[in-house]
Amino acid sequence: MRNFAFILIVFSNCIYAQNSYLHYQNDIGIHNNVYNYKTIKNSQGFWSDNYKQNLIDQLNDENNISFEANFMLKYVSKKEMSIALKHSLFAKTSYNKDLFKLALFGNKPLAGEELYLSPFSLDYYRFSEIEAGFKLFKNIKLTSSFIIGHDFAKFNSDKTRFLTSINQEFIDYEVDLNGYYTNFNNNNYFKTNGLGGSFGFYYEKEKNGNYLLLAAKDVGFIIWNKNLNHLNVDTTDVFEGLEINNILNIDNENINNQIDRIETSFKNSQEKYLWRIPITLSLFYYKKLNEKYINGISLNIKHKIEFFDSPYLSINLHKNINKNKWTLGYHVGGLENPGFQFSYHRKMKKIEIGLFTNQANLFLSEEIYGLHIGLSIKKLFFKKNE
Numbered sequence: 001m002r003n004f005a006f007i008l009i010v011f012s013n014c015i016y017a018q019n020s021y022l023h024y025q026n027d028i029g030i031h032n033n034v035y036n037y038k039t040i041k042n043s044q045g046f047w048s049d050n051y052k053q054n055l056i057d058q059l060n061d062e063n064n065i066s067f068e069a070n071f072m073l074k075y076v077s078k079k080e081m082s083i084a085l086k087h088s089l090f091a092k093t094s095y096n097k098d099l100f101k102l103a104l105f106g107n108k109p110l111a112g113e114e115l116y117l118s119p120f121s122l123d124y125y126r127f128s129e130i131e132a133g134f135k136l137f138k139n140i141k142l143t144s145s146f147i148i149g150h151d152f153a154k155f156n157s158d159k160t161r162f163l164t165s166i167n168q169e170f171i172d173y174e175v176d177l178n179g180y181y182t183n184f185n186n187n188n189y190f191k192t193n194g195l196g197g198s199f200g201f202y203y204e205k206e207k208n209g210n211y212l213l214l215a216a217k218d219v220g221f222i223i224w225n226k227n228l229n230h231l232n233v234d235t236t237d238v239f240e241g242l243e244i245n246n247i248l249n250i251d252n253e254n255i256n257n258q259i260d261r262i263e264t265s266f267k268n269s270q271e272k273y274l275w276r277i278p279i280t281l282s283l284f285y286y287k288k289l290n291e292k293y294i295n296g297i298s299l300n301i302k303h304k305i306e307f308f309d310s311p312y313l314s315i316n317l318h319k320n321i322n323k324n325k326w327t328l329g330y331h332v333g334g335l336e337n338p339g340f341q342f343s344y345h346r347k348m349k350k351i352e353i354g355l356f357t358n359q360a361n362l363f364l365s366e367e368i369y370g371l372h373i374g375l376s377i378k379k380l381f382f383k384k385n386e
Contacts, residue, residue, distance in 0.1 A: 149194030209288030
């Protein structure tokens with residue numbers, strides 16, 4: 001991976017005679033759709049039962065936490081052919097109010113109350129890709145990627161129930177859980193656990209100051225190798241606990257029987273798994289304006305199939321001052337709560353530097369539900385006589 005990055009940089013400098021560029025971009029973000037910055041800041045210290053109940057009262061029927069990080073190093077030639085190295089990490093979990101309640105209080109204070117812990121889901125993936133792109137027609141560009149899968153986990157439960165009897169003599173539970181996961185290895189961050197491929201389709205058109213981009217990307221798959229773990233739990237049981245009359249003379253056979261009974265409900269195997277990468281569909285439209293304070297307005301719509309309940313939609317205002325480009329927008333949908341977004345780009349002779357964030361509610365602590373920051377650096381290459 002490091003060797004490819006080195007080759008990419010050396011190759012880009014060898015074609016100095018072309019009008020081309022090398023583009024580096026990196027962004028990282030964490031979001032949740034329930035607790036704002038003010039709540040999280042005040043959560044330090046002892047949590048009383050009243051405070052825990054206040055946290056539970058803020059929950060929705062379905063709640064999520066997500067984390068995403070993306071890295072890209074791409075070279076684009078004069079003829080708009082491109083080669084890129086990318087690394088992507090994404091994690092998302094969805095949970096309901098009863099599951100959070102059980103985690104906060106434990107089962108004893110909830111005795112006699114039947115808890116429905118599903119729906120629950122956990123998705124995590126991390127992969128690297130080498131992407132090549134080229135123009136097929138005047139307005140159409142295609143990309144093709146070779147993908148190396150590193151880590152993967154996918155769990156979901158549609159039917160999980162938990163009940164502690166009023167007198168706390170038994171626990172009645174029903175679990176329906178299905179999941180796939182790789183063996184995580186911290187000693188080899190870029191270990192190959194799967195191989196795959198994907199392609200992207202891009203249509204863009206620019207006329208009279210108006211710009212339109214339609215895209216469908218990450219249309220592909222990863223085949224995780226035969227060492228992928230498959231866990232399946234489908235059981236209904238009543239656990240009556242263990243009676244211990246003498247702590248110095250514990251009935252080991254009884255304990256082992258209880259453990260064996262629980263373990264028989266867990267079915268774990270290793271197998272190959274074909275995973276379809278979530279497709280991302282997007283539309284971007286920019287209209288040039290000749291207003292004094294606004295140079296343009298844009299609309300951005302993005303939908304990540306399987307992960308977005310509703311498409312991500314943003315409207316942005318653009319202002320250019322000399323070599324500085326400012327953008328301020330507002331977004332709704334996707335995984336994030338509605339909020340402001342902001343970007344700034346500074347264009348110099350051979351370098352363009354940009355900063356951007358989807359969480360720009362800096363002065364509204366009650367509207368901050370996450371953190372996000374991105375950096376973009378573009379190195380331009382001109383013909384020697386320019």
